[in-house]
Amino acid sequence: MTVKVGTKAPNLHISTWVQGRSTNIDQEKGNVVIVEVFQVNCPGCFMYGIPEAITLYDKYKESGLTVLGMATAFEDYDKNTLENLQKLLATGEVIGETHKALSMYGQLRDGKLPYKIPFPVAMDILKKENGQITESKIMDVIEANVPDFRAYSEKDKQVLVERVKMYLKGKEYSAKTFEEYAMRGTPTSLVIDKRGNLRYNLFGATGQLESIIEELLKE
Structure with missing residues (x-):
């Protein structure tokens, strides 16, 4: 949370x-x-x-x-x-x-x-990422950063999901305080x-x- x-x-x-x-x-x-x-x-x-x-x-x-x-x-x-x-x-x-x-x-x-x-x-x-990109991880990032995501059109939702996937692919570590806040x-x-x-x-x-x-x- x-x-x-x-x-x-x-x-x-x-x-x-x-x-x-x-x-x-x-x-x-x-x-x-x-x-x-x-x-x-x-x-x-x-x-x-x-x-x-x-x-x-x-x-x-x-x-x-x-x-x-x-x-x-x-x-x-x-x-x-x-x-x-x-x-x-x-x-x-x-x-x-x-x-x-x-x-x-x-x-x-x-x-x-x-x-x-x-x-x-x-x-x-900093916690090393395991490389697995799950739907749960994608939604965690979106919900933390885009509070009105559910109001987006289906097309815009998909664009954002793809952007988050690309971000997670290049993400080597999770910074615990940064992400919790x-x-x-x-x-x-x-x-x-x-x-x-x-x-x-x-x-x-x-x-x-x-x-x-x-x-x-x-x-």
Whole structure:
């Protein structure tokens, strides 16, 4: 079952804490929590998502905000690895499309990130796929991402089913937290209130995060 906004936020599925203290959502009740979900090979994550999370961490960490980073992988499995995450956190070294984009926009210093991530960072659990594409798997993907699928015409339903089949054929791993929270991509910000309920699941750079945090801190 995927997690819906307004319901209790389950703990993150963590393979290892790469940086900072080991914690989880059930240990952070009483605080507002941002889980900033990213991939190592994701330019937007390092241009927008993570810098915004760092700004909020610095501004509100003494006011009841917890920020956690979670690296995941739903594509580019050869680049979005634990080893590349460890290198990133230890040295600031970025790879692949992230390096290319940040270089193009002058956002690297001596080829590395000009900032350090100050909050705890974990790696999502990745489970190797068995290669079997079942109707159940196809429908799980569709129901998590296309809530109005049943209203589609039969022709459009079939087109979508074929697209999902192609996606599953190229899928080497399932990322447990990413899939349980039905994320659409990275960067994603999961926002959890002081009672441990998922209040927002924000994909991309929305510009809404600070105002949301300020409201939730008042509750």
